[in-house]
Amino acid sequence: MGLSFQLASAAALLVVAGSTEPIPVQSVLFKQPLEVEHGGVHNIHVEYQGDVDGELTVAYGPCNSGSAQAVHHIVGSTYVGSHHRAARHLDHHERRPTRFVWVTPSTLPAGCLHAFLEGQHVGRSAEIMTKHRRVRRQATFASVADPMGPWFDGVAYLQQKQPNETFVASTKNKRFGILGAGMAGLTTGLMLDSVGVRNWKILESSDRLGGRMLTSYLNGTRPEEGQYHEMGPMRFPYEITDPDTNxxxxxxxxxxxxQVADVLNKINEGNEELQVKFISWIQSSPNTPVSTYKRRPDGTFPGKTEVATNPDYAEPVVYSNETAAAQAQQALDDFKALTPERIKFYATDLFRAHKQAVEQGLFDWSEVEYLRKVIGTPLNTTDEVTPSQVVWPMWEYETVYFLANKWNTIQGGLSRMPEAFRPIVQDRIQFDSKVFSVQHNSQNNTLSVSYRPRGSNPREVTPTTEQFDYVFNSVPFNLLKFWELPRYSSLMRRAIDRTVFGGAVKVAIQYKTRFWEHLKHPILGGCGRVNIPLVGQICYPSWDINATGPGTMMASYIPDYDATVACSMSDDEHIAYVQRAMVAIHGQVAEDNWTGNWARHCWEHDENHAGAFALPIVPQQQLYLPAFFHTEFNTVFIGEHTSYTHSWVFSALESAARGTVQLLLDLGLVDEAKKVNEEWMARWIQL
Known part of the structure; x- marks a missing residue:
């Protein structure tokens, strides 16, 4: 009989009060589960024999229980079959759900599941094995969770709901809308597919995949020609080597x-153009230019090694009060406590590190606030030690990332990764569809999503409206501010209205040759930073080192406030400014190799994003994070801005895993939620 337990003769009949038809005693057959964990969440799978109509109650208790009054606890109740109150189950065959949700108590004696129809016993499972939770080697929610932490506890999530609200699991044929084809939206679709939930559609406002994962291929070249650079994320930190212990x-x-790349490569096996391949990224190189006012005899900028080894280039920082500045810097170092042990902790267990950062108070202070209000550092010294405009918390994950000794990037550009999703989404995506409204329909508990063609005149074009049962919304909050939205909770509405986003602008320039690799002090990959205003970071290509022919470099990358100023320039003005800086840094050779081919992207001017990344200030991180772990009006919010790290590709992927599990639990599809949790490295999710 496999997993089906027919523990009493189906021929034994029972007449239910108010019914004229006999009901088989075992008219509800329990198929699963065979064992459960204390304090866990599980699906109960059943089959029906005969017409089962009326109020169905599932309970757990001693196997010899014959009434609902003699059980350990009630799992849940609902109306099924021809009963007029079973109309909510129209999606189920004959309005009889076959899957239910069981949130088990923290202590659970041995026993059986029981089914009662209008109070009469109509089904019993085999004895169910109970066990205590597995203690995983890695951190679990139980061991690291904090009310201010970001870990998603699926058990607690369901416990906070009314029992009968989550008792009946939905079918998989609900219609899901995914707003945005960035990495969060694309990965959500991939994860839904992995558990057989395929009735989804992506609405994307632009004409491409990837969102802020954007590679510019200069002068109409193809990825394999190497004439590209990244307008969005560029690299992935891979590993750190402790300089003291090696x-x-x-x-x-x-x-x-x-992991996402591996899954995509398997799906696209045999299609070389869609394979995602990683190559080394050179983050640090000996001769990259540095921020200094000293110059070589020929007027060009000295490189990192020269400045470190040649006293003629030494340029010590001068403070108005050397003692106060040293004390302030030491105070910040002591508070952050980024010891070698802590660095390894951040790198290997970011989830615990976040909890510790919350407990330590790192989210309560910016560097400026800490120095001024806790240490009492003079105002001028504070501004000398740390920029006064920096008001985000001291959550130092990025500091640890940039200690990495090994980095990777994607061969042919990071846009190759979202492009690898194309076969998956090609029949379930609509481009150039600019959403402006999401409205909840209380009559049938659905969502109406309205959009217009990108570039159309809203005063002249009639919008299109589609109906979805649920929506994954990955659109940055700074765009949602202007949408027509349901009346979300106060916390969610404030998160949408007030979360700070940073801008960024990047300029890539193609040159006739890779001249920087043939200078007296050759620059072979790496990123440098100069103190020419509005130039910021310069990154030289890590691929095709010493190749002949043209080459493309990231000539300028500036974020935040400086980006706003740079983006106020016209294209021609900005490119001319950056090119003059390249000549100042490298010499006349940069002008001699000028081709006139360039790419510029101002993220705050991008109508599809209106910013480069979330930059929550104190105290937004710990205030708003809990809101994202609640589904409001059938909407789950995903995207890097809803994660506990920001501006990195991982942040978007993490949000997709959390959001997918969250909605699967809303649907009662616990088995599927567990599968996503197990397959997608979602160690911060507890089920």
Whole structure:
């Protein structure tokens, strides 16, 4: 009989009060589960024999229980079959759900599941094995969770709902809308597919995949020609080597990027153009230019090694009060406590590190606030030690990332990864569809999503409206501010209205040759930073080192406030400014190799994003995070801005895993939620 337990003769009949038809005693057959964990969440699978109509109650208790009054606890109740109150189950065959949700108590004696129809016993499972929760080697929610932490506890999530609200599991034929084809939206579709939930559609406002994962291929070249650079994310930190012990350890959270690539490569096996391949990224190189006012005899900028070894280039920082500045810097170092042990902790277990950062108070203070209000550092010294405009918390995950000794990037550009999703989404995506409204329909508990063609005149074009049962919304909050939306909770509405987003602008320039690799002090990959205003970071290509022919470099990358100023320039003005800086840094050779081919992207001017990444200030991180773990009006919010790290590809992927599990639990599809949790490295999710 497999998993089906027919523990009493189906021929034994029972007449239910108010019914004229006999009901088989075992008219409800329990198929699963065979064993459960204390304090866990599980699906109950049943089959029906005969017409089962009326109020169905599932309970757990001693196997010899014959009434609902003699059980350990009630799992849940609902109306099924021809009963007029079973209309909510129209999606189920004959309005009889076959899957239910069981949130088991923290202590559970041995026993059986029982089914009662209008109070009469109509089904009993075999004895169910109970066990205590597995203690995983990695951190679980139980061991690291904090009310201010971001870990998603599926058990607690369901416990906070009314029992009968989550008792009946939905079918998989609900219609799901995914707003946005960035990495969060694309990965959500992939994860839904992985558990057989395929009735989804992506609405994307632009004409491409990837969102802020954007590679510019200059002068109409193809990826394999190497004439590209990244307008969005550029690299993935991979591992750190402790300089004192020579121990090398991975940056574990970034592994999710490689997992997604592996899954895509398997799906696209045999199609070389869609394979995602990683190559080394050179983050640090000896001769990259540095921020200094000293110059070589020929007027060009000295490189990193020269400045470090030649006293003629030494340029010590001068403070108005050297003692106060040293004390302030030491106070910040002591508070952050980024010891070698803490660095490894951040790299290998970011989830615990976040909890510790919350407990330590790192989210309560910016550097400026800490120095001024806790240490009492003079105002001028504070501004000398740390920029006064920096008001985000001291959550130092990025500091740890940039200690990485090994980095990777994607061969042919990071846009190759979202492009690898194309076969998956090609029949379930609509491009150039600019959403402006999401409205909840209380009559049938659905969502109406309205959009217009991108570039159309809203005063002249009639919008299109589609109906969805649920929506994954990955659109940045700074765009949602202007949408027509349901009346979300106060916390969610404030998160939408007030979360701070940073801008960024990047300029890539193609040159006739890779001249920087043939200078007296050759620059072979790497990123440098100069103190020419509005130039910021310069990154030289890590691929095709010493190749002949043209080459493309990231000539300028500036974020935040400076980006706003740079983006106020016209294209021609800005490119001319950056090119003059390249000549100042490298010499006349940069002008001699000028081709006139360039790419510029101002993220705050991008109508599909209106910003580069979330930049929550104190105290937004710990205030708004809990809101994202609640589904409001059938909407789950995903995207890097809803994660506990920001601006990295991993942040978007993490949000997709959390959001997918969250909605599967809303639907009662616990088995599927567990599968996503197990397959997608979602160690921060507890089920």
């Amino acid at each position: 121990e090398t350890f991975p940056i574990n959270d970034q592994k999710m990027v490689y």
